[in-house]
Amino acid sequence: MARSVYVMAMEPQSGKSLVSLGLMDLLCGRAERIGFFRPVRSAGEGPDPQIELMRARYGLEISSEQIGPLAAEDAQAMLAAGNRDELRRSVVAAYRGLEQDCDAVVCEGTDLSPAAPGLDVELNAALAAELAAPVLAVARASPARPAAEIARLARESLEQKGCELLGVIVNRVPRDALAHASAELASSDGTTPGYALAEKPELACPTVAEVAAALDARPLFEESEGRRASWAGASIALPGSREQMLRRPVRAVRVAAMSVEHFIDDLREGTLVIVPGDRPDILVASITSTLSSAFPAVAGVVLTGGYELHPAVRRLLEAAPFPVLEVDSGVFPIAAAIDAVRPAIAPHDERKVASALGVFEAGVDGAELERLLALERPARITPTRFEYDLIERAKADRRHIVLPEGDDERVLRAADILLRRGVVELTILGDGDAVAARAATLGVELGSAQVVDPETSPLRPVFAQQYHELRKHKGVTEDLAFETLADVSYFGTLMVETGAADGMVSGAAHTTGDTIRPAFEIIRAEQGVSVVSSVFLMCLPDRVLVYGDCAVNPNPNADQLADIAISSAATAAAFGVEPRIAMLSYSTGESGRGEDVDAVRQATAVVRERRPDLKVEGPIQYDAAVDAHVAELKLPDSEVSGRATVFVFPSLDTGNISYKAVQRSAGAVAIGPVLQGLRKPVNDLSRGCTVTDIVNTVAITAIQAQTDGADLTARSQ
Numbered sequence: 001m002a003r004s005v006y007v008m009a010m011e012p013q014s015g016k017s018l019v020s021l022g023l024m025d026l027l028c029g030r031a032e033r034i035g036f037f038r039p040v041r042s043a044g045e046g047p048d049p050q051i052e053l054m055r056a057r058y059g060l061e062i063s064s065e066q067i068g069p070l071a072a073e074d075a076q077a078m079l080a081a082g083n084r085d086e087l088r089r090s091v092v093a094a095y096r097g098l099e100q101d102c103d104a105v106v107c108e109g110t111d112l113s114p115a116a117p118g119l120d121v122e123l124n125a126a127l128a129a130e131l132a133a134p135v136l137a138v139a140r141a142s143p144a145r146p147a148a149e150i151a152r153l154a155r156e157s158l159e160q161k162g163c164e165l166l167g168v169i170v171n172r173v174p175r176d177a178l179a180h181a182s183a184e185l186a187s188s189d190g191t192t193p194g195y196a197l198a199e200k201p202e203l204a205c206p207t208v209a210e211v212a213a214a215l216d217a218r219p220l221f222e223e224s225e226g227r228r229a230s231w232a233g234a235s236i237a238l239p240g241s242r243e244q245m246l247r248r249p250v251r252a253v254r255v256a257a258m259s260v261e262h263f264i265d266d267l268r269e270g271t272l273v274i275v276p277g278d279r280p281d282i283l284v285a286s287i288t289s290t291l292s293s294a295f296p297a298v299a300g301v302v303l304t305g306g307y308e309l310h311p312a313v314r315r316l317l318e319a320a321p322f323p324v325l326e327v328d329s330g331v332f333p334i335a336a337a338i339d340a341v342r343p344a345i346a347p348h349d350e351r352k353v354a355s356a357l358g359v360f361e362a363g364v365d366g367a368e369l370e371r372l373l374a375l376e377r378p379a380r381i382t383p384t385r386f387e388y389d390l391i392e393r394a395k396a397d398r399r400h401i402v403l404p405e406g407d408d409e410r411v412l413r414a415a416d417i418l419l420r421r422g423v424v425e426l427t428i429l430g431d432g433d434a435v436a437a438r439a440a441t442l443g444v445e446l447g448s449a450q451v452v453d454p455e456t457s458p459l460r461p462v463f464a465q466q467y468h469e470l471r472k473h474k475g476v477t478e479d480l481a482f483e484t485l486a487d488v489s490y491f492g493t494l495m496v497e498t499g500a501a502d503g504m505v506s507g508a509a510h511t512t513g514d515t516i517r518p519a520f521e522i523i524r525a526e527q528g529v530s531v532v533s534s535v536f537l538m539c540l541p542d543r544v545l546v547y548g549d550c551a552v553n554p555n556p557n558a559d560q561l562a563d564i565a566i567s568s569a570a571t572a573a574a575f576g577v578e579p580r581i582a583m584l585s586y587s588t589g590e591s592g593r594g595e596d597v598d599a600v601r602q603a604t605a606v607v608r609e610r611r612p613d614l615k616v617e618g619p620i621q622y623d624a625a626v627d628a629h630v631a632e633l634k635l636p637d638s639e640v641s642g643r644a645t646v647f648v649f650p651s652l653d654t655g656n657i658s659y660k661a662v663q664r665s666a667g668a669v670a671i672g673p674v675l676q677g678l679r680k681p682v683n684d685l686s687r688g689c690t691v692t693d694i695v696n697t698v699a700i701t702a703i704q705a706q707t708d709g710a711d712l713t714a715r716s717q
Contacts, residue, residue: 004133022360035102041068056347069094147181217325248443277307297440383539404488406430414694454491502705507685534673550655551673561603582625582644583618
């Protein structure tokens with residue numbers, strides 16, 4: 001039977017959806033099969049946003065109707081007719097069908113009666129009891145009552161209703177009151193834990209996409225642009241990266257019914273501008289303000305009144321750094337409609353998801369909840385659990401990572417997510433004004449990151465002198481060294497070498513050579529390692545495998561293959577994968593002869609000699625390494641055959657082809673390449689990388705930096 005948690009709001013707008021998301025993320029790292037259940041799905045047409053978020057983010061292979069068995073309208077009709085027992089029976093039957101396939105389930109309570117929230121508390125308490133699920137109560141902070149008093153009242157209310165209480169969360173606490181509220185809850189006399197979560201104003205703001213869907217707005221360039229973007233069931237066409245721009249939060253709404261100078265004075269960051277289509281002066285001012293780092297960035301523009309735009313204005317808006325939407329209604333009805341929009345977290349809004357998870361993780365003791373739920377961590381590693389563990393481990397001992405590519409949109413978006421979740425500290429390289437302007441245009445926040453321009457930094461001459469000393473034997477003069485240190489890759493690498501940063505991630509806009517050449521010259525290999533190599537962490541549906549070397553060494557010799565195997569085993573162990581090494585070849589055991597297979601056989605012998613503690617087999621074919629039946633026929637007495645976790649390919653050619661074949665054909669998530677064998681961590685990205693790839697690689701680099709260099713050296717020898 002699944003272990004469940006029932007998330008119950010004690011009042012409207014308490015933020016229970018944020019808590020449910022945080023719990024799902026916590027459980028995905030601690031249970032093999034997680035589920036989400038919402039007894040009553042939200043009212044209105046279209047899918048329930050919260051259910052769709054959970055299905056998409058956690059890969060739940062169950063329908064929306066199984067997760068949310070009752071529509072809000074049907075549930076309200078049952079209650080109005082006095083059929084409360086029928087409602088409870090329907091909910092319990094649906095839950096029993098779902099829990100059979102889950103180890104843990106997050107149940108999110110109903111919100112049927114905003115005018116009478118007490119009725120919802122009564123219903124949810126009864127449902128929690130029916131489902132035998134302990135309750136995590138969520139209450140909203142109030143300036144009139146201390147946090148400890150809010151928690152006490154919630155405990156008393158639910159205990160009177162016979163609920164098993166897991167804990168109380170006081171949500172939406174103002175930042176300046178958070179420390180006091182947390183201390184109050186920690187010292188209260190309650191028998192259940194209490195947590196304080198900070199107010200995050202952005203989470204209470206709708207996105208431009210949500211506003212557009214509510215207004216049924218038309219995108220300005222629907223006919224001329226082929227790309228389409230979707231939100232909340234609506235579909236529009238947008239140029240360039242405007243699909244991402246739609247996810248900007250609307251922090252303020254301004255009706256532009258004044259002169260330009262007063263309009264600019266009234267602007268604030270994240271404003272949605274409502275303006276008639278016959279005000280090109282306001283449109284030009286909105287574009288100029290957004291492109292300048294000295295003025296607030298506009299979240300979007302809604303053109304009202306149905307005016308025909310002048311062709312010149314239309315061309316100008318085509319290049320606008322924000323989405324432009326059209327409606328036929330007048331200004332003030334549109335403003336009223338926008339005010340009624342309720343924000344939600346969309347399935348692919350990574351920025352908002354990161355904000356919500358950052359708030360939850362900062363305020364809730366995940367280890368304490370894990371103990372209370374009595375969950376045993378599963379042996380099987382899924383991609384979701386593996387990525388969760390990466391973030392959790394990186395956050396546990398935060399490190400400083402440098403990102404040299406401050407002019408790349410994906411890097412800035414990834415930096416925003418990393419900062420929101422508190423994963424690492426960041427330095428971004430690039431012209432400060434240009435990075436700030438680009439961030440404003442994208443709607444991302446980089447406030448806590450350092451932005452350093454290598455060309456003007458006072459560290460440039462210092463680093464140049466160090467680089468000259470390192471490379472003067474190769475003919476590098478002082479002038480050449482100074483010129484070289486204007487290059488972001490070299491500057492970032494010197495930051496890592498000197499301890500100004502703990503690691504570097506690059507490659508989104510640079511070649512592999514551009515990224516790793518400075519590392520080879522400056523950081524160099526660990527003692528006892530003859531070759532720097534790489535691995536891909538291949539996340540299959542039921543396990544994580546390690547593939548090396550698929551990115552660096554074209555044709556390694558036997559000694560280099562042995563080094564790659566030993567380094568790959570150390571990397572596997574560092575990320576929680578028990579190393580069982582398969583030295584791959586076209587033949588298994590003693591069945592083949594030839595120069596290539598002999599090199600693999602020799603490399604296997606070197607590994608056994610240098611590291612007798614490692615489990616290694618070679619030469620071995622891939623099928624014998626992974627398939628227990630084939631292994632029984634070909635190598636029945638091997639500790640590795642049929643159970644391999646680390647795969648060492650004989651050449652870059654075979655490794656690169658194989659990892660891409662598995663990635664595309666088996667639907668595996670390939671994380672990497674992760675460089676290994678360097679004294680300090682530097683990692684390369686694919687130029688086709690996604691924002692998620694960058695986030696994961698930064699987390700991996702931080703974890704590598706957490707590992708003591710001496711320990712790494714000992715493990716590699």
